[in-house]
Amino acid sequence: MLTHFDAAGQAHMVDVSDKPDTRRVAVAEARVEMKPETLAYVLEGTSTKGDVLGVARVAGIMAAKRTPDLIPLCHPLALTRVALELTPQIETASVLIRATVATSGQTGVEMEALTAASVAALTVYDMLKAVEKGMIVTGIRLLHKDGGKSGSYDADKAGDVGR
Amino acid sequence: MLTHFDAAGQAHMVDVSDKPDTRRVAVAEARVEMKPETLAYVLEGTSTKGDVLGVARVAGIMAAKRTPDLIPLCHPLALTRVALELTPQIETASVLIRATVATSGQTGVEMEALTAASVAALTVYDMLKAVEKGMIVTGIRLLHKDGGKSGSYDADKAGDVGR
Amino acid sequence: MLTHFDAAGQAHMVDVSDKPDTRRVAVAEARVEMKPETLAYVLEGTSTKGDVLGVARVAGIMAAKRTPDLIPLCHPLALTRVALELTPQIETASVLIRATVATSGQTGVEMEALTAASVAALTVYDMLKAVEKGMIVTGIRLLHKDGGKSGSYDADKAGDVGR
Amino acid sequence: MLTHFDAAGQAHMVDVSDKPDTRRVAVAEARVEMKPETLAYVLEGTSTKGDVLGVARVAGIMAAKRTPDLIPLCHPLALTRVALELTPQIETASVLIRATVATSGQTGVEMEALTAASVAALTVYDMLKAVEKGMIVTGIRLLHKDGGKSGSYDADKAGDVGR
Amino acid sequence: MLTHFDAAGQAHMVDVSDKPDTRRVAVAEARVEMKPETLAYVLEGTSTKGDVLGVARVAGIMAAKRTPDLIPLCHPLALTRVALELTPQIETASVLIRATVATSGQTGVEMEALTAASVAALTVYDMLKAVEKGMIVTGIRLLHKDGGKSGSYDADKAGDVGR
Amino acid sequence: MLTHFDAAGQAHMVDVSDKPDTRRVAVAEARVEMKPETLAYVLEGTSTKGDVLGVARVAGIMAAKRTPDLIPLCHPLALTRVALELTPQIETASVLIRATVATSGQTGVEMEALTAASVAALTVYDMLKAVEKGMIVTGIRLLHKDGGKSGSYDADKAGDVGR
Numbered sequence: 001m002l003t004h005f006d007a008a009g010q011a012h013m014v015d016v017s018d019k020p021d022t023r024r025v026a027v028a029e030a031r032v033e034m035k036p037e038t039l040a041y042v043l044e045g046t047s048t049k050g051d052v053l054g055v056a057r058v059a060g061i062m063a064a065k066r067t068p069d070l071i072p073l074c075h076p077l078a079l080t081r082v083a084l085e086l087t088p089q090i091e092t093a094s095v096l097i098r099a100t101v102a103t104s105g106q107t108g109v110e111m112e113a114l115t116a117a118s119v120a121a122l123t124v125y126d127m128l129k130a131v132e133k134g135m136i137v138t139g140i141r142l143l144h145k146d147g148g149k150s151g152s153y154d155a156d157k158a159g160d161v162g163r
Numbered sequence: 164m165l166t167h168f169d170a171a172g173q174a175h176m177v178d179v180s181d182k183p184d185t186r187r188v189a190v191a192e193a194r195v196e197m198k199p200e201t202l203a204y205v206l207e208g209t210s211t212k213g214d215v216l217g218v219a220r221v222a223g224i225m226a227a228k229r230t231p232d233l234i235p236l237c238h239p240l241a242l243t244r245v246a247l248e249l250t251p252q253i254e255t256a257s258v259l260i261r262a263t264v265a266t267s268g269q270t271g272v273e274m275e276a277l278t279a280a281s282v283a284a285l286t287v288y289d290m291l292k293a294v295e296k297g298m299i300v301t302g303i304r305l306l307h308k309d310g311g312k313s314g315s316y317d318a319d320k321a322g323d324v325g326r
Numbered sequence: 327m328l329t330h331f332d333a334a335g336q337a338h339m340v341d342v343s344d345k346p347d348t349r350r351v352a353v354a355e356a357r358v359e360m361k362p363e364t365l366a367y368v369l370e371g372t373s374t375k376g377d378v379l380g381v382a383r384v385a386g387i388m389a390a391k392r393t394p395d396l397i398p399l400c401h402p403l404a405l406t407r408v409a410l411e412l413t414p415q416i417e418t419a420s421v422l423i424r425a426t427v428a429t430s431g432q433t434g435v436e437m438e439a440l441t442a443a444s445v446a447a448l449t450v451y452d453m454l455k456a457v458e459k460g461m462i463v464t465g466i467r468l469l470h471k472d473g474g475k476s477g478s479y480d481a482d483k484a485g486d487v488g489r
Numbered sequence: 490m491l492t493h494f495d496a497a498g499q500a501h502m503v504d505v506s507d508k509p510d511t512r513r514v515a516v517a518e519a520r521v522e523m524k525p526e527t528l529a530y531v532l533e534g535t536s537t538k539g540d541v542l543g544v545a546r547v548a549g550i551m552a553a554k555r556t557p558d559l560i561p562l563c564h565p566l567a568l569t570r571v572a573l574e575l576t577p578q579i580e581t582a583s584v585l586i587r588a589t590v591a592t593s594g595q596t597g598v599e600m601e602a603l604t605a606a607s608v609a610a611l612t613v614y615d616m617l618k619a620v621e622k623g624m625i626v627t628g629i630r631l632l633h634k635d636g637g638k639s640g641s642y643d644a645d646k647a648g649d650v651g652r
Numbered sequence: 653m654l655t656h657f658d659a660a661g662q663a664h665m666v667d668v669s670d671k672p673d674t675r676r677v678a679v680a681e682a683r684v685e686m687k688p689e690t691l692a693y694v695l696e697g698t699s700t701k702g703d704v705l706g707v708a709r710v711a712g713i714m715a716a717k718r719t720p721d722l723i724p725l726c727h728p729l730a731l732t733r734v735a736l737e738l739t740p741q742i743e744t745a746s747v748l749i750r751a752t753v754a755t756s757g758q759t760g761v762e763m764e765a766l767t768a769a770s771v772a773a774l775t776v777y778d779m780l781k782a783v784e785k786g787m788i789v790t791g792i793r794l795l796h797k798d799g800g801k802s803g804s805y806d807a808d809k810a811g812d813v814g815r
Numbered sequence: 816m817l818t819h820f821d822a823a824g825q826a827h828m829v830d831v832s833d834k835p836d837t838r839r840v841a842v843a844e845a846r847v848e849m850k851p852e853t854l855a856y857v858l859e860g861t862s863t864k865g866d867v868l869g870v871a872r873v874a875g876i877m878a879a880k881r882t883p884d885l886i887p888l889c890h891p892l893a894l895t896r897v898a899l900e901l902t903p904q905i906e907t908a909s910v911l912i913r914a915t916v917a918t919s920g921q922t923g924v925e926m927e928a929l930t931a932a933s934v935a936a937l938t939v940y941d942m943l944k945a946v947e948k949g950m951i952v953t954g955i956r957l958l959h960k961d962g963g964k965s966g967s968y969d970a971d972k973a974g975d976v977g978r
Contacts, residue, residue: 002204003293005213006409011290011380013387015407017349017428023669041165050168054663054866058724058873059235061665065720065728068391070229070282071289072222072384076391076404078728080758081667083658102669104758106406106430110296111289118281118300119233126234126274127174130166133273133305133316137281140300142292153296169898174869176876178896180838180917186506217377217500221384221561224502228557228565231880235873239880239893241565243595244504246495265506267595269895269919328530329619331539332735337616337706339713341733343675343754367491376494385561394717396555396608397615398548398710402717402730432732432756436622437615444607444626445559452560452600453500455631456492459599459642463607463629468622479622512832540706543826547710547887550828554883554891567891569921570830572821591832593921654856655945657865663942693817702820711887718885722934723941724874762948763941770933770952771885778886778926779826782818785925785957785968789933792952794944805948 004073013073019106024147025081026102028113030121031139032095038132042088042095042124052127053086053095060084060120064101067115077105079112084120095124098143108148114140167236176236182269187310188244189264191276193284194302196257201295205251205258205287215290216249216258223247223283227264230278240268242275247283258287261306271311277303330399339399345432350473351407352428354439356447357465358421364458368414368421368450378453379412379421386410386446390427393441403431405438410446421450424469434474440466493562502562508595513636514570515591517602519610520628521584527621531577531584531613541616542575542584549573549609553590556604566594568601573609584613587632597637603629656725665725671758676799677733678753680765682773683791685746690784694740694747694776704779705738705747712736712772716753719767729757731764736772747776750795760800766792819888828888834921839962840896841917843928845936846954847910853947857903857910857939867942868901868910875899875935879916882930892920894927899935910939913958923963929955 003014042052061082068076081102088095099116101109121137128135145153166177205215224245231239244265251258262279264272284300291298308316329340368378387408394402407428414421425442427435447463454461471479492503531541550571557565570591577584588605590598610626617624634642655666694704713734720728733754740747751768753761773789780787797805818829857867876897883891896917903910914931916924936952943950960968 002213002215002290004218004290009213010411011213011218011383011387012410013390013405013408015409015428017406017430019406050165050172050174051866051869052165054869055167055174055235055873057663058870059233061663062721062724062877063233064665066229066233069388070222070226070233071286072218072388074289075406078404078730078757079665080669080671080727082665083667084664085662102667104669105404110292111285114285114288114300118285118303121303122274122277122281123234125277126237127165127167129273129305133308134318135304137277137303138301140284140303141298142296145296155297173898173900174872174876175899176879176894176897178898178917180895180919182895214377214380217380218384220500221381224500225388225558225561227502232877235877238895239565239891241567241594241893242502243506243508243564245502246499246504247501248499265504267506268893328539328541328616330544330616335539336735336737337539337544337709337713338736339716339731339734341735341754343732343756345732376491376498376500378491381493381500381561385559389559392555392559395714396548396552396559397612398544398714400615401732404730431730436618437611440611440614440626444611444629447629448600448603448607449560451603452563453491453493455599459631459634460644461630463603464627466610466626466629467624468618471622481623540703543703543706544710546826547707550826551714551884551887553828567893567920568828569832569834569890571828572825572830573827574825591830593832654865654867654942656870656942661865663865663870702817702824702826704817707819707826707887711885715885718881722874722878722881722885723938724870726941762944763937766937766940766952770937770955773955774926774929774933775886777929778889779817779819781925781957785960786970787956789929789955790953792936792955793950794948797948807949 011073016106021104021106022147023104024108026108026110026113027100027144028117029141029143030097030117030137032121032124032135032137034093034135035132036093038128039088039093056120056123057084057086059123060099060116063119064112064116067112071111074111075107077103079103084116097121108145110142110145179269184267184269185310186267187271189271189273189276190307191262191280192304192306193260193280193300194257195284195287195298195300197298198295199256201291202251202256219283219286220247220249222286223262223279226282227275227279230275234274237274238270240266242266247279260284271308273305273308342432347430347432348473349430350434352434352436352439353426353470354443355467355469356423356443356463358447358450358461358463360419360461361458362419364454365414365419382446382449383410383412385449386425386442389445390438390442393438397437400437401433403429405429423447434471436468436471505595510593510595511636512593513597515597515599515602516589516633517606518630518632519586519606519626521610521613521624521626523582523624524621525582527617528577528582545609545612546573546575548612549588549605552608553601553605556601560600563600564596566592568592573605586610597634599631599634668758673756673758674799675756676760678760678762678765679796680751680769681793681795682749682769682789683746684773684776684787684789686784686787688745690780691740691745708772708775709736709738711775712751712768715771716764716768719764723763726763727759729755731755736768749773760797762794762797831921836919836921837962838919839923841923841925841928842915842959843932844956844958845912845932845952847936847939847950847952849908849950850947851908853943854903854908871935871938872899872901874938875914875931878934879927879931882927886926889926890922892918894918899931912936923960925957925960
């Protein structure tokens with residue numbers, strides 16, 4: 001059953017009024033694939049030429065807070081932590097982004113983590129598109145979640161990920 | 164050179180004051196990969212059980228308008244068109260999203276199209292995550308752009324996409 | 327006494343710091359009056375020609391979350407439920423909108439319910455204005471509230487509604 | 490035909506790229522009906538006890554600017570004028586709100602005027618709800634529009650308003 | 653140590669998940685310096701010619717609620733009180749602004765109070781700039797905070813204010 | 816005369832519909848005064864320990880775009896340039912912020928430049944407040960504007976700045 005629709009098939013923001021506040025964490029990932037020459041700008045940038053990853057990190061943190069404005073059926077939540085790691089990977093010619101979001105609330109923060117990672121990835125794209133328009137953002141997925149009635153989830157152990 | 168940084172390596176919103184207003188279009192794509200069982204909900208949903216794609220389409224259109232709030236160095240623009248196509252693909256067990264954005268302005272709308280496609284994809288994820296947390300958003304990329312000094316871009320013909 | 331002004335007559339966001347968190351619900355209503363020919367588009371739309379009510383429902387849900395951005399003295403709240411029912415009524419040639427909002431917080435959610443209903447009504451207007459500009463949004467009112475020190479309110483039983 | 494849906498019945502933000510920029514104006518109205526005792530607070534308030542109408546006016550002006558964030562298929566526009574008149578009417582025990590919005594753009598500003606009037610009305614409700622929860626916002630309608638290909642519209646002369 | 657950066661020097665929204673909810677208050681101040689002739693408009697305005705301070709007060713209250721959208725590493729919080737005092741001071745030819753913000757949450761509201769005072773000051777500037785562009789906003793500072801592990805702070809007693 | 820009020824003293828967003836689009840620039844300044852020990856963190860930060868100025872720069876750029884959401888009577892504008900310089904000054908133990916904003920529109924961008932400088936200053940405060948709560952933001956003023964009917968303004972030459 002899709003909980004975001006009622007019995008008549010109409011979208012709603014699910015009632016979580018009776019759920020207790022629990023500590024919840026979610027970790028999500030995204031990857032920006034690019035040419036090695038493009039990645040070179042990122043690597044230089046973190047030193048002196050323009051901090052692509054620093055700007056993208058701020059964008060991702062701010063986007064986590066905008067999640068309920070973007071995802072229609074997402075509950076507004078008082079986030080208690082947002083952190084992003086952006087790692088340039090020479091071997092895969094990509095930037096790997098990992099976003100961690102926490103709250104103490106009545107619903108999970110999966111969408112906040114996914115939104116943070118996605119917007120950070122789009123910001124990386126924006127800052128580098130002058131040198132390569134063909135970059136691809138890929139692998140946006142939930143790595144881990146904890147807390148709430150449905151318990152933990154780990155992408156690596158999940159039976160529901162077959163790809 | 165990364166135009167989003169000045170000579171000292173500091174991020175700025177590039178000066179486009181002297182660019183003429185021209186008609187600009189951008190088309191971007193995203194894909195949400197899921198299990199066939201999950202896609203079945205989407206297929207049913209468009210009939211009676213809850214319109215996943217309809218909600219995601221609205222979210223994508225609204226997100227296009229929020230792009231300058233999300234992408235730090237993006238210029239605010241008066242968009243003249245936003246359209247999203249969301250196509251469930253049984254053979255690949257995925258939803259393919261295509262966003263088209265137009266403006267008559269001084270900068271391109273690539274980021275608006277990419278943001279629209281990405282947020283629509285995240286919304287699909289949100290609405291289906293109760294049945295599958297392992298879905299992956301993938302292949303977010305610019306398919307086509309037109310207008311402006313740098314001219315047209317087509318992903319299929321582009322020398323800069325080697326992956 | 328108008329609680330939204332202090333003793334000197336200056337607007338302020340009332341201090342609710344000492345109020346306990348309680349479960350609160352509010353239900354509000356709005357109606358969009360139109361010609362029968364216009365309503366016909368809504369009725370068709372829910373099948374194949376364009377889902378007016380589906381788009382308006384999403385707009386109403388998202389607007390509930392924007393209430394503190396719109397209503398100056400409204401407290402920001404973590405909403406725990408937002409649901410909208412939009413019912414086309416052939417006999418009155420109108421769309422009746424009912425919004426239910428819940429929270430577990432220190433103030434009520436009347437304004438959130440009223441804002442959700444109003445924005446859904448305006449969205450119905452927007453989508454149909456190409457065929458009829460003379461539609462009227464009317465009857466925006468609080469039907470019911472529950473929770474908080476002031477207790478329950480029911481429009482039907484209320485002594486303070488004399489119209 | 491509903492222009493906000495494409496041939497397949499899918500919502501989109503209509504393409505106005507080829508429309509010329511023209512001067513456009515729209516005037517909309519809303520009314521907040523209340524008890525005479527409640528209106529008395531408004532009348533006093535404009536002198537020393539708390540300026541209900543002043544706060545509502547600011548809320549309406551700011552809401553006009555948020556219209557594209559609220560109404561999903563509304564184009565973002567550079568508004569060139571927003572003005573609100575709020576008139577307490579003793580004979581009808583109500584506050585009458587009239588919003589005028591102008592732009593020089595490719596689409597009309599009907600929704601901006603309607604949104605400004607509606608949010609001002611909701612703000613009046615918010616500030617007075619401590620003394621009367623049974624107030625009703627009514628008569629939200631377009632009074633006049635000018636500019637654009639579809640030309641002028643006047644509620645009083647319109648054949649399409651039969652109520 | 654700057655808590656807004658992790659051990660690797662990367663900005664993050666600090667983890668406050670394990671902090672208890674406590675009642676927190678912050679008071680901040682700003683001053684808009686102007687010519688006596690300009691202040692005369694403010695003094696008149698509060699009577700009949702246009703309520704500069706009333707508009708600025710509403711702007712400050714609304715800005716407090718937007719703080720997490722503006723200050724990148726600020727936690728979103730459910731504010732329980734926002735109040736602004738704006739005092740025209742003839743002897744210093746300035747408007748003094750004092751903002752008080754309260755919450756019951758896991759982090760303090762210093763930034764909310766500072767943002768409210770700053771935006772109110774900028775709004776005063778905006779409304780008067782037609783008569784004097786040379787106004788200066790000055791003295792934006794935290795006067796007082798209370799609550800949370802770090803305890804109280806009073807600007808007057810603080811060892812860390814040497815100016 | 817205060818243009819932000821009409822003849823009856825009511826706030827409005829001034830009608831600029833008949834003004835031509837012209838190229839407009841505004842430069843504004845703000846200063847964050849702190850102890851030398853606090854400034855030391857900023858100076859280190861730009862190298863390896865946490866880039867205070869980089870985060871504040873992004874916050875200022877994004878705030879310029881939010882100006883019409885914050886300043887009630889400010890017109891929404893399509894900004895064509897936003898740049899911020901943040902300079903740590905050892906001799907005055909302060910960070911000096913200079914914001915430059917440009918547009919090609921019907922009204923000036925003074926408020927956008929002032930808002931960008933102010934929010935960047937508040938962000939500097941936020942990131943350093945763990946080490947010094949007594950910092951003061953001061954000297955927020957318009958340095959220069961160009962374009963529009965009222966012509967140029969230079970703070971240094973202005974007769975209206977006597978302080």
